[in-house]
Amino acid sequence: MLSRIVKVNSLSLKVLSFSALLQIGDCSYADASSKAFALQRYKSVFDGEEANCVDYPIFHLPSVYLPITEPVQTTFKQSKPFIKVNQINIVGATLSSIIGIGNINHSSMESRIMHIRQVPYKQNKQEQLNEINEGLPAEPNDS
């Protein structure tokens, strides 16, 4: 398949973290995977010794990708051989994500995220609810 040439005038990117990739140029295969364990606490007190071997089933599920093969005959014709972009502004890319300027033939991307919230227990029901809902927008009063 004939692929087009990408022309980008300027690209601004502020943060690239946790194995994120900025790929300029063509690439035949990209395989990215990320696993994240997010623990959110009411107060941000974390012991450096904890959660070293977190073992949840979500991290052990087999990769579920849709099959590549489709019973469709495809033909492409490029009447203009360029993709032109004047300016790209990206604030951040993170967790095994890819910013690709150029052609990437095959890519498979996978992510697994486990998210847990810990809220301290309160005797008073209303106080408990306030604690959980803290930070959320106030609900409109019906009366």
Add this chain to the structure above:
Amino acid sequence: MDFHVVNGELCVEHIEVVGVSASSLFLIGDAQTIQLSSAFDTPPESLIIGPTFPFIPKG
């Protein structure tokens, strides 16, 4: 089934992105195949109400 594509001129002035996260793909260019798989687990029991305890401490 026959699928015929004619790519005409593609010209973009400005792209503004805040975040690209968790195995996501931002691509300017052509691609043959893209496979994406994502699992996000935050079940009801993941809201733990009680004393803050350390998580599976190092053995």
